[in-house]
Amino acid sequence: MSSEFLKDLTPQLIKWRRTLHAMPELGFMEYITTYRIGKELEKMGFTIFIGKEALKEESRLGVPAAADLEAHEKKAIDYGVEQSWLDKMRGGNTGLVATWDTGKKGDHVGFRFDIDALPINESADSAHLPSKHEFASKEKNVMHACGHDGHTAIGLGVAQYISAHSDHLKGRFTLLFQPAEEGGRGARAMTDKGWLDDVDYFYSGHIGIQSLPVGTIAATTPGFLASTKFNVYFKGVSSHAGISPELGKNALLAATxxxxxxxxxxxxxxxxxxxxxxxxxxxxxxxxxxxxSYMEIEVRGQTPEIAEYMAEKATRIIQAAANMHDVSCTIEAVGVTEVVVCDKALIPKITEWCASSEFIKEILPAVPVSGSEDVSLMMNRVQKHGGKATYMLFGTQLDYPHHHPQFDFEEEVLLAAVDAYIHILNGGSAI
Incomplete structure (x- = not known):
């Protein structure tokens, strides 16, 4: 059933991905992205919760400056975002949650898809697929260089399946289209809103990270590190470097x-x-x-204790540098992630459910990673309340690494990822 569905959906999946890629938006400024996603979900029949309805405003971290938010809100209005939508997102409250209740008793299954881009200027090299096919970023110094455009398209594909096959499914589904994953800033705001407190099974995942053949998926990903992100401001005293250098207090030297x-x-x-x-x-x-002077840093650790050790050491060094140069400093925590422990009990289930997929060729029990992911807060909340959670990988060849101006992925991975989630849906909630 899913094979024919996906073959029919393929042009739309690619269109969603390329449209999103061409107009990327940074974290908490995804006004147009949120609007585009929401309009698609409305057509599918989902109940949607936008912006302030979807997240706890005061739980956001690293919110952009007011001037930047206002400029992007104006851009959203010029694009055609409806005023009623913008009112719910104003002030950097982007992202949305979509829910579907089949009306039949069953599990509550949650999915998370991140939607933000990165402050990277995309390559114009003609060998770069988005440039070659004219869907490269139209925004200077903003790019989907981590695959979140693909993640969003996957989420819409999963939503389309739920909408079209609800009669054959049971239970409830919650799809979180999360803002500001980069920097570990957005997940806490959605988690604190309570969406995950009664989720029985939770799934998220990533395109790439490791270069693997399309059709290869990983059921779990051990190795994500806990992290803290800091913005640091040093304040000294300006003076003439030749006439009266002794009167100055050098904030640049403190930062270096x-x-x-x-x-x-x-x-x-x-x-x-x-x-x-x-x-x-x-x-x-x-x-x-x-x-x-201004500095952006991050520290990471394999365990909560090691992450705390790194944050404490970093804070002490920054303050000591300020004291050494007789300047003041302000240290602001602007992002956080936690350690991820995927539920190994899901490995045999995912392996069994996905074995019949036409688009999945190999199912790996686990693929180690070493970055950080703020979905960790969502997974840990689900597990704390007795549910099970995992984070998957969807294989693609990577000619360039994530966060590179020429990052791209093989678009066939979209089919494999959507089909993996479809088989999970059918395995866990089919009638």
Missing amino acids: TAANNLYGIPRHHDGVTRVNVGKLIAGSGRNIIPED
Whole structure:
């Protein structure tokens, strides 16, 4: 049944993916993306909850500056986003939740699909598929360089199946189209809204991460690290670098001192650690003592204890660097992820359910990863309330890594991913 459905749906899946790819939006600014998704789900008959209805506003982390939000809201109006929709999203409350109740007793199954892009300028190389086929990003320095355009298309494909085959399914379905996954900023806001508190089974996943043949899927992904993301502001005193340098307090030196010493945090004997200084802005001219500097960093750890160790060490180093150069500093936590532990009990179920798929050629029990994912908060909430959760991988060849200007994936992976979820739906909730 799913084979014919997917063959018919293929042009639409690719169209969804390419349309989303061409107009990417950064986290908590996915106004147009949310609107596009919601309009598709409305046509399918889902009950949808938009923006402030879908997330807890005060639980968001790393919300963009008011000026940036206002500029993107204006862009959304110019695009044609209805005022009633924009009112629910205003102030960076993007994303939506879609629900479907078959009316028949059964499990409550949840899915999460992330929708945000990255601050990367997409390659214009003619060998790059989106450029070659004219669906590359139209937004300067914004790009779907991590496959979230594909994830969103997969979510819409799953929704289309539920809508078309509801008579053959039982139970309830909740689909979370989550904003601001990048930086670990958005999941907590949806989790705190309570959508996952009575979910029996929860599934999410990712295109790629490891380069695998299309048709290969992984049922679980051990190795995701807990992480904390910080924005750091140093405030010094400006002065003339030649006439009165002694009167200045150099915020740039404080930031570079912190950056260099962050990489000196001792590794932990109990497991993996990571640290990265991803952005540093400071100074205004060669003869001016820099008064301000700004730094974006992250730390990660294999366990909650190691992640806390890394965050504590990082905070101490940053403060010490400020003290050393006699400047003040403000440290703002703007993102968080937790350790992911997939339920191994789902491995044989997923293996059995997906064995008959035409589009899935190999089912791996587990594929190790080493990044971080804020879906961890959702998974941990489900498990805390007695449900089961896993995070899957969907194989594709990767000529370039995630977060690269030429990142892309084989679009056939969309079929394999949707079919995996369809077989899970049928295995777990078919009548």
